[in-house]
Amino acid sequence: MGANMLSRVADGMFWLNRYMERTDGMLLTLNTSYILSFDKEINDSQGYKPLLEYYTDLSRDKIHAIQYDTTYVLKYIICDNQNDNSVKNLVVKARENARGSQDKITKELWEHINSMYHYMNSSDLPKKLETTDALKIITKLNKDLLLYNGILQVTMPRGLGWCFSSIGKHIERCLQTISMTQAYFAPINYNLEGEEDLMYWRRLLLSLSGYELYLKSYSNISHNRKVVHQVIFNMDFAHSVIYTLDFINTYLNCLFKDNDLSEARTLMNQFGRLKSYVAYTDYQHLTNQELEEVLRNTKNQLIQFSTDFSKLFFSYT
């Protein structure tokens, strides 16, 4: 591993991957809700609400007003300049971070981000989203994100930059999983013994790329507690909370391998407590209230960890 890296560049790579992961998760959620919106017979009580609540700053009233308005949501999520978290704005921010760390990312990765940027800035995109081309556009964007992840895996060197990229990516992924899980458990009061059917959980699981794994891994009755196992405790699920925390832990160890600073030890301890909190939660006897607490506390602690991590490594100004 390279001995060091400019703090500014490390910051850029961290945020590049946070933004791209956010875009990926958001598009997957959008795609899921959009496709399922064609099945009119489903008793859908939420529409695009989980997506809008987590990924936008819209008010409750506004979300209530538009949560079933597909055309509005598509345009707002994909290409609205006023939405700080639109795909367009996230790609712009990702590209800015990529530009700032361009000498540390590969040519292939840069060219891919750049081509996404130009696509998102094409002037006819908003109009096309009002037509039947909308699905093609979402599918293309989903594939672009898959390709991004593939190029990242295949071309990027495994040095410090990779560590910062991976940590950024998995902090973002963990927060997405927690928030989307909250979005589906909150309306049922975190009821672990409830009888919500697979149609209800399918939305959450598809949004987290975990539907197929769920079908293969769990029996087909009493889903609520099993869904919790999959999204929080399943080490084989790449979007589960425990898997993402474990991943972050691996790359923190790489970063801190030769670092004897007391701040580094403090941060490592802080993260160790967070990971242990989830790892040693008794899933079998988890109560409704404890589930709510685990999700809330893990999210808060992870946000605090991200802030402290940035202070330690990126405070270059």
Added chain:
Amino acid sequence: MAKLAPSLNHSGWDEMFSKEGVRDSYSQVFKTLQSLSHKNLTNKQQQASDLFMNQGITFTVYSDDDNGIERIFPFDIIPRIITQKDWLEVESGIKQRLMALNLFLEDIYNEQNIIKEGIIPAGLIASCPHYIQEVQGIKVPHNIHVHIAGIDLIRGSKGEFYVLEDNLRCPSGVSYMLENREITKRIFPDMLSSNHVSMVSNYPMIFHSILVSLSPRNVSNPNVVLMTPGVYNSAYYEHTYLARQMGIPLVEGRDLVVNNNRVYMKTTSGLQQVDVIYRRLDDEYLDPLVFKPDSALGVPGLISAYRQGNVALVNAVGNGVADDKAIYAYVPDMIKYYLNEEPILKNVPTYRMENLDEREHVFANMETMVIKETNQSGGYGMIMGNKATQEEMDEAKIAITKTPRNFIAQPIIQLSTVPCLIDGELKLRHVDLRPYALCGPKGIQIVPGGLTRVALTEGSLVVNSSQGGGSKDTWIIK
């Protein structure tokens, strides 16, 4: 088939066509072009544009709604060819010129013998805005001030080369020389190999070894960095390209700090000493303690560390005094004075506006002259006598009379032309050539090639990219 027979250039030199037909050096290229359909050629032009766009080789144009539009620097797919014989003249001429300019800078910032012996007036140096008093007496590694130079050349009506100007501060465009070749490889792979074109891709390696050799510390792996003004600089793509090609960190001023007259970069594992800085920002932004106090781009204390010899800056500080347009007129004299040789490459005849006789001659023949401000570049501060209105010429006369030191005049030279693919047809457009010379302890090296800039507007002689110019791949054929 595309229209491949443009009107001939009767008043100047065309590089592909003579009165007798296609020149030998272009015969293979012309044959290939003839074999391609109009659609095929247009597709290749589009393919080249797409490659530039996707690679981010762009600059941003901002509009009223604040949404930047990214544009590429136009690239014409028809290569510009220079024969080996012509190139040898260019190469030896640039080496000679650069040697003299380096000696001049070493002299002017130390003994100033050239002034004492009356070759160059002291007033001309003292009044030059790019003469930096703060580095007077400085000793730079190996006495090299110009490590990288971009020398702009044009060809006259008989094909003879002239030096139009020297760029000795932060010459840009070398990434386009390299990228243009990469694009040509993709769109005309057969044409390149069959024409025995000299390689340019070793430029970053040569430059990197020069940078390493300048380290003040005797360490096996000195820290070399490329310093950029940041992502919003129009040449940022080039900065990232070169940093990546040389495998060196791309730093901004905020990434560096000076402590105890040593320069350090802020890394994720603490401060690390920097030995050599290839800086791509102008002198006046380098150090707010010495130059512009409000500059946030530079590093406080950098010049002090530089003066102490703890860090090498490439190019050296203060080179602007040697590429000032008024000093340019004296370069042939420098060559004679320092090297006792006749210049191999001619200067464009230059009228010094401080000289009353020369000024009156210019005023009397203004429609055949180009007036240039000595402290401007990039095609700015220039009046073409044959295009200017009477009002513009009158204003220029007043300005020249008021501060003659700030202006020079040169006869308008019809730059040579090269055919370009425009709207599916070959059309003649004016070009210049900027070869890049690298100067290190082992001597001067010039990669066989350069950036051919082309004025895409019909009849225009202004090739600068900031004025709507484009570029071509430049082939030196063996």
